[in-house]
Amino acid sequence: MPPRSTPTARQERLGIELRKMREAAAMTARDAARLLGVDPAKVSHIESGRVGVSEDRVRRLAAFYSCDDTALVDALSAMTYEQRGEGWWEAYRGVLPASMLDLAEMEHHATYLHTIQITHAPGLFQTEDYARTVFSFTFPRLPQAELEARLAFRMERQRILLRSEPQPFEAVIHEAALRMRFGGRKVARAQLEHLRELCERPSLTLRVIPFRVEEPIGSGHAMYYTGGPVPQLDTVQIDTAPGVSFLHAAPHLRKYRTLFAAVQAAALSPSESRALLDSIIREL
Numbered sequence: 529m530p531p532r533s534t535p536t537a538r539q540e541r542l543g544i545e546l547r548k549m550r551e552a553a554a555m556t557a558r559d560a561a562r563l564l565g566v567d568p569a570k571v572s573h574i575e576s577g578r579v580g581v582s583e584d585r586v587r588r589l590a591a592f593y594s595c596d597d598t599a600l601v602d603a604l605s606a607m608t609y610e611q612r613g614e615g616w617w618e619a620y621r622g623v624l625p626a627s628m629l630d631l632a633e634m635e636h637h638a639t640y641l642h643t644i645q646i647t648h649a650p651g652l653f654q655t656e657d658y659a660r661t662v663f664s665f666t667f668p669r670l671p672q673a674e675l676e677a678r679l680a681f682r683m684e685r686q687r688i689l690l691r692s693e694p695q696p697f698e699a700v701i702h703e704a705a706l707r708m709r710f711g712g713r714k715v716a717r718a719q720l721e722h723l724r725e726l727c728e729r730p731s732l733t734l735r736v737i738p739f740r741v742e743e744p745i746g747s748g749h750a751m752y753y754t755g756g757p758v759p760q761l762d763t764v765q766i767d768t769a770p771g772v773s774f775l776h777a778a779p780h781l782r783k784y785r786t787l788f789a790a791v792q793a794a795a796l797s798p799s800e801s802r803a804l805l806d807s808i809i810r811e812l
Contacts, residue, residue: 535577
C-alpha cells in the first residue's frame with residue numbers, strides 16, 4: 529500500500545505517539561525496523577501517519593520500547609487501521625478543508641468536550657440560521673456551494689449531542705457572545721432559546737462569564753478541548769488567522785487545562801448562568 533499523501537490528524541497522532549515512545553526508549557527507527565522486519569523508511573512513514581500500522585505491531589513496538597502504560601497502549605491500539613471505520617465525515621473529503629474533517633473525527637472519539645467561546649455560540653450549539661450568518665461573514669467570502677457544505681457539515685456534527693450516551697460537554701461562554709445579535713433579533717433570540725433548551729440536557733453544562741468579572745479571564749482564548757481515552761491523547765483546537773490548529777504537546781495541554789479551570793472558577797454556576805440567559809432572552 530503506497531504512503532498516504534494526506535494523513536488525518538488522528539493518523540498523524542498515532543504515529544507521533546509511537547515516535548515519542550521510541551525516543552523515550554532511546555531507540556532508533558532502524559532498531560524498530562529490525563524488530564518489524566521492514567525498511568527503516570517504513571517506520572518513518574508509520575511515525576508520520578503516512579502508512580497504517582496494525583494493532584499487533586503497536587503492541588509489539590510498545591513492548592520493545594518497554595512501555596508499561598497499559599492504558600496508553602490500549603488507546604493507541606484502538607487507533608490502528610484495523611480498528612478504524614470510515615466515518616460519516618469522509619463524504620466531505622475533497623469538499624471541505626481536511627481540518628474540519630479531523631475535528632469531526634476527534635469529536636466522535638472524544639471522551640469529553642470542553643470549550644471556551646468569547647464572541648460566538650459554540651459550533652455544536654448553533655442553530656442553522658445562526659451558523660449561516662457566521663459563515664456568511666467569512667473573509668474572503670465563501671462560494672455559495674462551500675457555504676452550504678459547511679453548514680450541512682456543522683449540522684451533521686451536532687449528531688453527537690443526540691447519542692444515547694453522549695460524552696460530557698462543558699461550555700463556558702462570555703456574556704458578550706450571548707448579547708451579539710448575529711443575523712438580527714429573530715435569529716439571535718432563536719439561538720438563545722436553543723441554548724436554554726440545551727441547558728436541560730444532563731450531559732451538557734453551560735456556564736457564563738458575566739460582564740461584571742473584572743479580570744480579563746478567557747479574553748482572546750477561545751478554544752475547544754477534546755478529551756482522549758487517556759490524558760496523553762487529549763487535543764486542543766484553536767482558530768488562528770492562517771486556519772485551524774491542533775495542539776497536543778504536553779505543555780500546551782497543561783496550559784489549556786489550567787486556563788479552563790480558571791475560566792470555570794470565574795464563571796457563574798450553571799443555575800446562575802441559566803438565569804442570566806433567561807434575562808437576556810426576555811430583553812429581546
